[in-house]
Amino acid sequence: MATVASGWHDVLSVFSRGEPARVTTRHGICFDIPGLTVWLRNPADLTPPQGYLYPELIKDYRDRIFGDQRESSLLYQRLRGWVTADGSPIDQLEQATEMLRQDEHSRSAVFSMWRPEEDLGGRFPVSPVGGALRIVGDDLVLFLTARSVDVWVGFVPELLTFAQLTSDAALTLGLRGSKVCYHSWSMHLYEVDYLTYLAGAR
C-alpha cells in the first residue's frame, strides 16, 4: 500500500475477494485472515482513509504514544518505559534508534512489547507484540508484528500511529525515507462489520 488512506480499502477488499475463516471467539464471531503482511511505502502521509468511521480513535491512539494519554497507556509503557527485573525503565525505541545511529547495518534494533506474565491469558493483551528497526538503503524500515487487529476499528489508528513513529525516527536518524512492514497473525472483521462491508461493497 502506498498510504494508509489507500491501503485500508485494499486490505478490506481481501475480505470480499478471499475466503476469510469464520471464527467463533468469546468476543463474538469474526472473519479472519490469518497472517497478513502489509507494506506501507509512505508512512509520512498520515491522511485517514475515506469512509473510516472512527477518527476519534486515531486521535486516542496517537495520544497514547505521543500525547497526553501516555501516562495511562500500556503501549507507551512497554515501548518507552519497559520495566526491568530491578525496576529500572528502558526506553526501547530510543535504544534501538541509538543502536542504528552507531551501526547502520545492525539487525539487533529489536523491541518487545509482550510480557507473558501479564499478557498470556490477560483480558486485553497488547496488539503489537514487538518489532525491529532496520536501515535498508536510504530508508528506515519498521517491522511490526501484531498479534491480532480488528481491521474495521483498530487497524487504521494502529498503523497511522506507528507510521508517524517511523517517519519521526527516520528524521532523527537523518534518513530520507521510511517504510513500515506490518504483519498481523489475525486480521479480522467482526460479523456485523463484515456484513456491513459486504453490503456496501456490492
Place this chain on the structure above:
Amino acid sequence: MTRSLTLLDSGLVDTHTIDKVLQSVVFFSDRVVLRASFEVPAAYRERAAEINRRVDELREAGLLGLWGHEYEVDDGGRVRFGQGAKRGRRADLVIAQGQMRESLTRMDEVMRAIRQEAYRRTETDTRTLRKGAAEIVSLRNHMASLIISSELRQDGMLSNPAVKAQLTRSLGRPQPQRFEAAVVREVLGQLQIGSLDQLSVDQIVESRRYNAGFRSLLDESLLALSRGLDPVLTPEATARELTRRYRETIAEFARPHIAGQVAQEVVWDVVGATVPSTVVFKYGLRALTWRKAAQRAKPFLLLMHLERAARRQP
C-alpha cells in the same frame, strides 16, 4: 405478558450458559433465544452431546428459540456452518442482511459518546493502563448484541457466562447482567439449591407454573429501582430480602397453630402438579385454591418446589 430474552452473543454456549438459560425460563422469562450457529467451546467438548441435547429438549418444549443471520442459514433456515450444520440445527428467527445498518450507525454514535466507559474497570481504579482499541472493540461487540436483541424484537438480554469473565473484567461496573438474573443466582446460592441443570424438562415446565408470584416480586423490585424509590437496591440486597422472607414464611408454616389448613393448602399446591390427578380429585380441588393466609406464601412456591426437587436428587 410474554417475555422473551436473547443471550448476549458470543456464538459460544457452555454448561454455565445452559444453567443461565434455565434460571431465566424457570424464574422470570417465557423464552430465551440463542444463536442457531452456536458452538460448544473446546473446554466443554466432552459435554457437547449433553449441551446439544439440552438445547433440543428446551426448544421442543418451547422454552428456547434459535436465531441466525441470513448468511448463516439456507432457505429452509438450516445452519450452514460448523457444529450447527452437522446437527441440522434450524433457526426460528432470521435477521435479514442489511436490516441492521441504521441501527449500527446509531450504535457507533453512542459508542463515540461513551467510549471512555470501555476503559473503566472500577469506579476508583485509575491506575489500570489502557491497551488501546481492544477495549473499544469489545464494547462495540456487546452493543451489537443489544442491537440484535432489538432487531429480534426481544424484551431484553441475558448475559452469557461463556463470555462472563471477559465481560466483568472489560466493563467493570455497570455489568450488562440482568437485575433479575443476578437476584436469581444469589437466591439459588443462598438456598443452596445449586444448578437447575438437574431438572428434567417436565420438571422445568412444572416449576414454571409457580413462577408468577416470584416474577411479580422481581418486577416490583425493578420498578422500585427504576423509579428511584430505592436507589441502593442491589441484586444481592434483593436476593437477601427474598431469601429472608422465604425462610420466615417457611418457619411460620412450621409453627403448630399455622400448620393446619393453610400449610396443608400450600403443600398441596406444591405437590399438586406432581401427584396423579385422580388423587387430587379424590381429596378435593379445594385444597388447590388459595385463601388469604396462604396468599403470602405464593411468591415462594417456586422456591419450595425447587428445594423439594433438589432434595429428591441422589
